[in-house]
Amino acid sequence: MKQAMIIINPSSGKEEALEYVRQVEDILRNKGYEVRVSETAKPLDATKFCLQACKEYVDLVISIGGDGTLHETINGLIDQEHRPTLGVVPLGTVNDFARALNIPLNPEKAIQTLTSSLVKTVDIGKMNDRLFANVVAAGSLAESLSSVSSEEKTKLGAFAYLKEGFKELIKTSSHPLTITHDGETWSGESLLFVVALTNSVGGFEKMVPEASVDDGLLHCFIIKDINVFSTITVGTSLLFGSLKEHKDVVYFTAKEVQVTSSAQLHTNVDGEDGPPLPLELRILPSHIQVIVPEE
Numbered sequence: 001m002k003q004a005m006i007i008i009n010p011s012s013g014k015e016e017a018l019e020y021v022r023q024v025e026d027i028l029r030n031k032g033y034e035v036r037v038s039e040t041a042k043p044l045d046a047t048k049f050c051l052q053a054c055k056e057y058v059d060l061v062i063s064i065g066g067d068g069t070l071h072e073t074i075n076g077l078i079d080q081e082h083r084p085t086l087g088v089v090p091l092g093t094v095n096d097f098a099r100a101l102n103i104p105l106n107p108e109k110a111i112q113t114l115t116s117s118l119v120k121t122v123d124i125g126k127m128n129d130r131l132f133a134n135v136v137a138a139g140s141l142a143e144s145l146s147s148v149s150s151e152e153k154t155k156l157g158a159f160a161y162l163k164e165g166f167k168e169l170i171k172t173s174s175h176p177l178t179i180t181h182d183g184e185t186w187s188g189e190s191l192l193f194v195v196a197l198t199n200s201v202g203g204f205e206k207m208v209p210e211a212s213v214d215d216g217l218l219h220c221f222i223i224k225d226i227n228v229f230s231t232i233t234v235g236t237s238l239l240f241g242s243l244k245e246h247k248d249v250v251y252f253t254a255k256e257v258q259v260t261s262s263a264q265l266h267t268n269v270d271g272e273d274g275p276p277l278p279l280e281l282r283i284l285p286s287h288i289q290v291i292v293p294e295e
């Protein structure tokens with residue numbers, strides 16, 4: 001019999017996650033799966049459960065939670081020979097991965113998507129010894145993005161990041177960054193370096209409109225040292241999908257990127273606090289399979 005594991009973070013979203021488990025179980029049983037439910041109690045439980053699913057050759061893993069739960073779940077797939085197909089029920093406030101795959105943001109509708117027989121093969125990013133599904137940010141601004149509170153995100157959605165970003169930009173200074181890719185090196189003062197895998201970054205679907213989940217590329221943005229006026233124009237470009245054409249932004253795509261700095265700089269990965277620099281980033285093309293809507 002086919003095996004499925006539901007990984008659920010009961011604290012995610014508006015704490016309604018447990019209500020949805022029964023619905024997901026019913027759908028999976030109707031599809032012929034034997035189902036087990038693994039409820040997270042603390043950080044990294046989702047990684048531990050997903051790793052166990054790989055070792056036990058489970059066919060399907062469903063992540064019910066926000067981007068944090070999804071990030072921890074996919075990290076259970078690292079270096080595994082058997083990687084279960086993934087299903088996603090987004091309960092967070094941003095849900096970049098679901099947006100990029102056209103999975104409905106309404107949990108009830110996302111659950112119905114699990115009846116779909118369509119599976120998409122998508123890229124995953126590797127940062128040092130960790131996987132990521134959506135985005136890595138490095139630099140002084142990245143730290144402030146980690147401090148956006150759950151209340152702010154619930155109230156403002158993606159705009160909570162923009163608000164925090166503007167607030168920080170006024171008082172933050174740039175730092176020296178050295179970014180190497182494909183034999184080229186960029187060195188200079190930067191406020192933020194962002195690597196995106198999909199078109200949706202922090203809920204903004206126009207940051208990299210052409211990025212697709214299976215293009216085998218890291219989409220990279222260097223935001224140079226900018227003044228307050230440029231901050232406003234960078235923000236506007238972000239909203240209107242023209243960020244990469246901004247004069248203070250360097251945009252490139254790559255399969256591998258190295259990032260170093262002489263300063264002590266932290267990172268944000270898939271919306272969570274990440275490790276300090278240096279970073280080795282790499283795309284893992286067509287690495288996982290995800291259930292997506294049929295339309």
Ligand SMILES: Nc1ncnc2c1ncn2[C@@H]1O[C@H](COP(=O)(O)OP(=O)(O)OP(=O)(O)O)[C@@H](O)[C@H]1O
Nearest residue numbers: 011012013040041042043065066068069092093094
């Ligand atoms: N039982 C639990 N209680 C509290 N925190 C948990 C529990 N299980 C997992 N976590 C942690 O909760 C963090 C946040 O989860 P997640 O991002 O899925 O939800 P969210 O904060 O509601 O979503 P978003 O950040 O998109 O608003 C995860 O990084 C995880 O480590």
